[in-house]
Amino acid sequence: MLIQILLPGLLLSGLYALIAIGFTMIFSVGRVLNLGYGAFIMFGGYIYYQSAQILGLGKVPSFVIATAAGVLLGLIVYVILIRKLKGDAIAIEISTLIFAIVTQAAIIVVFSPSPKSMWPLIPGVLRVGDVIVTYNLVVAAVTSWVVLAALFLFIGKTHIGRAIRAVSMDPKGAVISGIDPDRINLIIWGLSGGLGAMAGIFLATYTQLAPAMWVAPLIIAVAVVIVGGIGSILGGLVAAHVIGMLETITTTLIAAELRGVATMLLIILVLIIAPKGLFGKAEL
Amino acid sequence: MSYFTENKGFDTLSATSENRPQPMLEARGLTKSFGGLMATKNVSLHVNPGESLGIIGPNGAGKTTLLNLLTKEITPDQGSVFLNGNCIDRLSIHKRVLAGLARTYQVPRPFHDLTIQEHIRVGMMPDGLFDMLLHGADDEKELKIAESVGLGGERAQQYPYELAMGDLRRLELVRTLATEPSILLLDEVFAGLTVKEIDQISELLTNRRATHSTTYMIVSHDLKALEPLVDRVVVINFGEVMTEGTFREVVADTDVQNAYLGTGWEQE
């Protein structure tokens, strides 16, 4: 019974961490919520689908193409929208939300409103005792851990990473020490777009591809950020696991339809009781 | 004033035993820390009715924090605030304003979409919602108040983005004056102003004092501008009251001079 929850819970949490990371990054650096983040996820999923299943370009090239397309989309959104709104948080939130809905409409126009099922990245299932998990989810979780580890190294060890950290901690101070926050934000949005698209591929193979698929991951990302403490990537990682486990527990023990409900309740409770998140505001 | 909590007997005793007048505003042992940083440490001070008290101290000394504690913008970890001898610890910001304790901000906080006259309207706003709804604004009085700080006539229809720093400070001041404060806390009213603007504001404050006998507590870096305005000065350093006295006494104090050394205050 325990392993039935722990194993899928752990894997799902890995996927959620991957979904949330790109969203958290933008928040911790620019102090704005990108409510269009779900669009990056959906975009990645659809590009992968087009490339791998319609054009037949193979899984690995398609993966790369979709991720690159996500980077591009992130950059475009930053340049044509975010930069123009000059850090007005509310304006950015409203307009990115509209952007997500525009993307949804565009997807419907191009791909039709009907959901599409995706081939798993790696077919087959893994049996551990009575527990069955798909290889697909295992791959998603492992990739997520690898990406997160790489990101930590990138932020901790590279020059750009240090600049990113500086901007996230103190934008004004960063400017004084010669860092251009606009450049850093551009990089972050590109990175976020790429990570979102990547997460989208895994999410779409885990569930399915549909024009409304951006809402659920956005809510998860929001939940992770809120529960983990705004702008704290480490807190976010913990929060992703709290939420992944919570969902697995509610879906296996209570009712499958309650998946989102538990997460919503958690968000509301945390926001009301401890607006700074369960883990406070830590550094990046 | 039903929202005052009852004064404890011994407090009144100690005040009278020293045979000094009942202070208008009094802080007792105000302490506030932000994480590890003690922004104010056990600060006690008072302002007598009709008096003008200057607060000086180097950057980051805790002056703004002290004002924030007095108005309950932030809640102290320890200590109490008394207004006319009554403990007002439980009064929220707006109730303190209604009780006559008002302030201005170091960085002006205008309403970006309201005209100068409308700022005054907000300052004069009654407490009850129905009152706000049913009774229109007193156009004449609003303009008269605007006039009193030199922002009357056509200027009263200007928006904050059209104003220079000196006018923004005056806007901030007039909005606060519209609440009819009996004691006014001013945070760096002279910062970022030209000499001429400083003179104008200074004159304004002096006139107001003559006509309304308003009590002041003025935080400023600009000692030259402060000198003619204050009866007494309290020096704050590292969150603590360092010394107090008349302006001359305080600037002659070697400790004060040392505290300021190297912080660049002389040039300002």
Next chain:
Amino acid sequence: MFAKGTNKGFLGWMIFGIAMLALPLFASSATVRIFVFANYIAIFAISWDVLSGRTGYISFGHPFLIGIGGYTTALLTHHLDMPLYITIPAAVLVTMIAGTLFFLPALRIRGTYFALVTLAFMELMYGLVQVVAPDITGGTRGLTGLPSIVTGAVSNYYLSFGVMFTLGLAMWLLIRTRLGTALGSIGMNEEAVRACGLNTTKLKLFAFTLSAMIAGLGGAMYIHYLGSIAPRGLFDVSFLFTILVACLLGGAGTITGPIMGAFFLTLLLEFLRPYIPGSERYLIYGVATLVLYVLQPRGIHRLIQITVNWFVEGFMRRKST
């Protein structure tokens, strides 16, 4: 009691009212039905604007309020056969209570966090309605065959227009009183409002309750017009999108702006239907809104103001020379 310039604006309202009253004389019943829809969107937009446009507390959960009103009256009529003159006031009352609860977090949090809590409330409701007691709420499929208040396109038009016009005018007058100024100043700098001696908690609570009242009334009437209710389409981001776009396109915080936005949105969507069927319209809309929002955040309302001023100034100049 009201700010200057109210009389001039009043004239605009009268012209608008007369034109709308006369509309069914000229328009086909299909067109009239489109206008009914526009009226309801306008009511929802007014509700949003009273709260978010004024106080700056952005609600992403307005469909939640509308849905509470809708479900209350739907359940009461469907299961208990109660008459509409009881169920609709009941719906308004329940929404006001829910709205107050809904907004309690706003006493502690604001900005982004507030917007997110409201969004979470909407999503929570979407999940709960389907799972909890689906035999009562109708679950995912919802409830159908709900009674209508009046029948026929024209009657529904006059009903919805009457309510919209009354609420719109009342709110427009409200924002022109001192209370309106106070509410608006909260959206500009809440601390400064408190430092002016105003009880912002009381003011916000008022705005929340008022907004919820309008949303509840509009929601209840709307579902009786439709005759059915379901979680999809109600607790839904695209519904939120419609309300937000109407307000932003029109110009938030002005009441008249969101009404214009609602009409512009609904009419253009409908009139474009023969030429561009399907979702392209939403695509065009979203893009148009984004572009307009980035270029002129104050929307159509401001554009009209600029145009009118331009004409008036030109006219004056010609007169003086």
